[in-house]
Structure formats: structure tokens, C-alpha cells
Amino acid sequence: MNFKLLENFEINDYILLLSTILITHVAYYYYSYFTRVNPLPGPFPFPFIGNLPQIYWLFNGDSQKFYNYCYEKYGGIHEIYSTYSNFANVRSIVLCQSDYLENFLSEKSTHWMRLPNCKGPEELGIEGKGVVFNTNFKSWIRNRHFFSQAILSPKFTNEAIHWTNVLFIELESYWDKLFFKEEIIKENKNILNISQWFNHYSTDLIIKLLTGERSYLMTTYFNTFIDEKSDKPSEIIEDSVKLVQALNKHITGYSIFYIISPFLRHYIPFFKNKADDILQNMGFLNQVLSTIIKR
Numbered sequence: 001m002n003f004k005l006l007e008n009f010e011i012n013d014y015i016l017l018l019s020t021i022l023i024t025h026v027a028y029y030y031y032s033y034f035t036r037v038n039p040l041p042g043p044f045p046f047p048f049i050g051n052l053p054q055i056y057w058l059f060n061g062d063s064q065k066f067y068n069y070c071y072e073k074y075g076g077i078h079e080i081y082s083t084y085s086n087f088a089n090v091r092s093i094v095l096c097q098s099d100y101l102e103n104f105l106s107e108k109s110t111h112w113m114r115l116p117n118c119k120g121p122e123e124l125g126i127e128g129k130g131v132v133f134n135t136n137f138k139s140w141i142r143n144r145h146f147f148s149q150a151i152l153s154p155k156f157t158n159e160a161i162h163w164t165n166v167l168f169i170e171l172e173s174y175w176d177k178l179f180f181k182e183e184i185i186k187e188n189k190n191i192l193n194i195s196q197w198f199n200h201y202s203t204d205l206i207i208k209l210l211t212g213e214r215s216y217l218m219t220t221y222f223n224t225f226i227d228e229k230s231d232k233p234s235e236i237i238e239d240s241v242k243l244v245q246a247l248n249k250h251i252t253g254y255s256i257f258y259i260i261s262p263f264l265r266h267y268i269p270f271f272k273n274k275a276d277d278i279l280q281n282m283g284f285l286n287q288v289l290s291t292i293i294k295r
């Protein structure tokens with residue numbers, strides 16, 4: 001009976017039906033939004049897509065800038081709406097002050113779930129692994145204990161001190177050549193950007209301690225200032241730079257798997273291309289890190 005009724009529909013009838021459903025959904029959505037329990041300040045959400053327009057239109061997809069903006073405008077506790085569940089705008093409360101976070105970050109807390117229950121970690125291949133993004137309590141406790149034992153061991157501490165000194169001596173040698181020669185100081189040729197240098201220094205140190213392999217970001221940055229190139233083989237420098245770039249890309253891009261719904265990531269070209277790019281980058285990282293471990 002119902003199918004016979006639909007058979008008599010014309011195109012205009014279908015358009016009217018879909019429009020009615022859409023208007024009803026939007027009206028219900030905003031009714032639920034304005035009558036929600038314990039409302040908090042936050043950016044205005046949209047049906048189906050939550051706060052994605054603000055992230056991609058105002059901040060070019062940079063979620064960190066979006067969160068900084070929300071913190072400055074709405075304060076230390078506010079709400080946003082994500083779409084990590086298919087078309088379900090999920091209200092998330094964002095805590096930005098340390099006193100709010102202490103209980104959540106305690107291993108004794110009963111509210112230890114720090115990330116939304118979504119398909120993103122499974123697609124990235126990190127579900128139940130590691131510490132930071134691990135939502136499996138037993139696995140998290142075990143990994144956290146292992147990680148704590150590793151970084152608190154005297155051997156790791158001694159190695160960290162050793163490489164801190166070695167890399168700082170290398171950093172000083174670059175500064176001597178670029179900034180501290182008398183003729184360079186007189187001509188005011190180069191400007192010392194301490195922030196950039198220490199960013200490269202800290203990255204080189206972290207990569208060395210985590211993987212046991214050297215990265216050469218300081219060397220690469222040095223080569224941009226002077227014709228005299230370093231004595232490091234160019235192939236090694238290029239490989240290390242590719243690794244660091246891949247890590248940075250993963251760190252800045254993984255959030256798409258937490259704030260974008262699976263439907264958008266799988267079927268909408270713009271989001272699908274970004275998600276596929278991150279997955280390919282993840283595959284490259286796994287391949288490189290596996291090679292390092294086998295050495």
C-alpha cells in the first residue's frame with residue numbers, strides 16, 4: 001500500500017517530502033540545542049556537520065587554531081559539536097585549565113576515558129596501543145607502566161643528558177658560523193631566530209631518544225643560510241627530514257579521524273582525500289619505524 005502511494009509521487013512531491021523532512025530535522029535539532037541541559041558557551045553548531053564550518057572556513061582546517069580561538073573567546077570550559085559518529089552531532093565539553101584536568105589525568109580516576117568512542121583510532125591502527133590515544137584501560141595501564149619504567153631508568157637519563165650536550169655543541173657550532181663572526185655581526189647579515197633553532201634542536205633530540213636514529217633538522221636549517229654545506233651525507237639528511245615531516249603531518253592531521261564522521265571521511269571527496277593522505281602517511285611512518293627497529 002505504501003509503495004503504491006510512492007509510485008504516484010512526482011518529482012515535485014519527492015522534493016517537497018525531502019524538504020519537509022529536512023526542515024523538521026533542522027527545527028528539532030535547534031530545539032534540542034536551545035533546550036539542552038547545562039548549556040555552556042561555545043561556537044554555534046550546524047545540523048549534520050557540527051562546528052566543521054568554523055574549523056575549515058575560518059581556520060583552514062587547523063583544529064589547533066580553532067581550539068585556541070575557542071579558549072580565548074569562551075574561556076577555560078566550553079562546548080563544541082563534533083561529527084565523529086555518522087551525522088550525529090556529539091556535544092563535547094572542552095577543559096582548558098589544569099585544575100579541571102588533574103582528576104581526569106590521574107590513573108586512580110574512575111572517569112579515565114579521555115577520547116570519544118569513535119572509529120578513528122581503529123582506522124589509524126592505534127586502537128588499544130600506546131598511551132596517549134589508548135582507550136583500553138588494561139592496555140593503557142600496562143603500556144603506561146612500561147613507558148614509565150623506560151624513561152625513568154638511569155640508562156635513559158644518562159643518554160638524554162649525553163645527547164642534550166652533544167646536540168647543543170652542534171647547535172653552537174652552527175651559530176658560530178652564522179652569527180658570531182665579527183664580519184657577520186658588523187654587516188648584520190643574519191638574524192638569529194631562537195624559536196626556530198630550538199624547535200629544530202628539540203625535535204632532533206626527541207627523535208634520537210625515541211628511535212635511536214639521528215635526524216638532521218638543525219643541519220638542514222643551517223644549509224639554508226650558507227653556501228658552505230655540512231659534512232653530513234645528503235641522503236641521510238633527506239631521509240631524516242622526510243621522517244620528521246611525516247611525524248609532523250601525522251600529529252597535525254590525525255584529528256580529522258576524531259572530528260569528522262566516518263561517512264564524510266569515506267564518501268565525500270574533500271574529506272576522503274585528506275583522510276587517505278593521512279593513512280598513506282601513517283603507512284610510511286610504520287614502514288620507516290619498522291626498519292629502524294630491525295636495525
